[in-house]
Amino acid sequence: MASVKPTAILIVHGGYFLPPAWDALANRLRKAGFVVQCPRLPSCGDGRPPTAVREHDVAVVRKEAQELIDAGHSILVLAHSYGGMVASDAITQDLYASGGTGVVSLLYLSAWLLQPGDSLEDVFKRHGFQSKVDLGNNGDGTVFAKNAPESFYNDIEFETAEQLARDNVTHNWGAALGPMTGAPWKDLPTTYVHCARDMAILHPLQQSMVQDAVTAGGKLVIETIDTGHCPFLSQPEEIVRIVESHVANVK
Template identity: 65%
Template sequence: MSDQSPTAILIIHGAYFLPSSWQPLINGLSHSQFTIRCPRLPSCGDERPPKATLDDDVAAVRTAAKELINAGHNILVLAHSYGGIVASEAITEELYPNSNRKGIVSLVLLSAWLIQPGDTLEDVIKKYGFQCEVELGNNGDGTVFAKNAPSSFYNDIDPVVAWELAKENVTHNWFAASGKITRAPWKDIPTLYVFCLRDLAIMVPLQRSMVQDAVDAGGDARFVTEEIDSGHCPFVSRPEEVVRVVEKALRGLE
């Protein structure tokens, strides 16, 4: 293991999920030597009307990253869905390793929003269309929820199990995802984007379009892709496949 190899994995979950959703993947990684953290994003399942914003989510991720760095870990960040927006804003130069300490050394984006600096999620949707089968319900107080989560988030899972999983989904402060992106850590650190081929929440043509925009924008870091034959939540339906791509990202640093 090189001095730049990760010894910790920092998971950034998506908008309608909680850290508990990631337990199947965490269990799959339990045999490894990695320290794993998945901080709760405050904008997910917050009070109604919601109080937490993207800034609060970014702060939660940065706090967890600094704790891991202070404990002597290099970090692989694994971001899913809305977590891609949080990752873009949370990962800054001060969290990269230097001669005095460890830091964030790689990024895995799992069917995540990958938005260019200066753009918003709305800009991406206007450019490529709303390639999504999630039926959003609006509570009228700034929070939204997935009305058809079993079929849109868990379409590759047994329907009975999907209904049970959907009960754990939470509301999200829609405004947390609406701000302008200011950073692009994928230009600085090795990044692997995982296409989820049966995803109905961020459909694969949209995933590919966002990745192509990132590749066209350039940068100094390696940007590679991988595929999983899954719906939006392979950390639940295909945790062994997510472990495989994480291991691929780790090998890429050797």
Template identity: 70%
Template sequence: MASHKPTAVLIIHGGYFLPAAWDAFWDKLRQAGFIVKCPRLPSCGDKRPPTATMNDDIIAVREAVQELIDTNNSILVLAHSYGGMVASEAISPDLYANNGKGAVGLILLSAWLVQPGDTLTDVISKYGFQCKVDLSDNGDGTFFAKNAPESFYNDIESIEAKDLAAKNVTHNLFAGSGKISGAPWKDLPTTYIHCAQDMAIMLPLQQSMVQDAVNMGGKLITKTIDSGCHESAMNLERSMMVASNAE
């Protein structure tokens, strides 16, 4: 997948979640020999009323990438859901690999893939809101998923789903309302992994965004896993190991 095999994985989590949601997958990556970072995006679980914007999320990711660069790591960036938008803006050419240090590849896991010059609203206007998450406004600028067990955790047992849903956090939905300007998927080897059961960004929408990216010059390869939002990380393991070990 890249000219330099990655020594580190930088995870950019999605909205309504915190880094702890990736703990099990994080452990598997560490056992495989990777250094792992998953910075908390400030717009997730923000104070109420919220103050963090996507720019704050971008800063958090860039700081984490720079720390990995400073310790001589080549980095595979894994972005999920809202994290795809953050990745587009945060992973700019100054963070690409130089002498083996920096970003060498990108994995978009059922992630928002918004074209430069467009907003998330533009994508939704073009393809419709292909989402089964029942989002509700707290009235203070934060949003939460009313049906998290059924939408985020539709691929696991209902009791566990309810327990995990209780750990979801609010998200400042308007954090991602601005125009996207970056497109690291045009420059870096990129794999888009479709999650067939994802209810947050449904499969046809994932496919449409990828096709738009290809039409814009992106050389993405795709894989599909039979997974929803929660189990996507665990079902990703095999595909990610193949990608990260490729020359």
């Protein structure tokens, strides 16, 4: 469907992160010639009790995409972890490329890839709860990773991992619940990047979700890298390589 190469990258971050976690990768991508935006998802680091749900995250991503379109850009949407759910619901056909501007392709980075009508509960029922994240519950609608150094940053030196974990935020658990509505990966060129050492979404679960998507009609290009859940921190140059390869092959 896409006929132009992406000139901008819209990063949709994960549930326990904020945009500054992506600064190192974003700066590398800018040096590679892309305009890069990473808006903050309201459900991440929200007030307590939280007020933002997935619909608020979707609205932020759609607004950012429209601003990039209005500025004349064609867009690659790069979604990580929970951001995959947000991106899939946010990128509807009205944002697809037309006349040289709009969303032309997608890259899911160890992200939740769900079918329309499915929820996380459905995925867990189908494939099992394949995650080593030890979720702490604040009792007010927010959750946090009690073992972030091990589950998010297991491919990073432990002292650095502990420091990174201090920057993690709470997530409104309700934002991750409820059924999905969108599947832009059925229409647009899509790459799924498996993180083979991921402890947050285990590699077999990533593979099962991708197989479900292929069965449902998605034509996904697969990349596999030997990293944990956050290669944008542990191996940003590898993510730049994957992005450039993806862009080169967009047709």
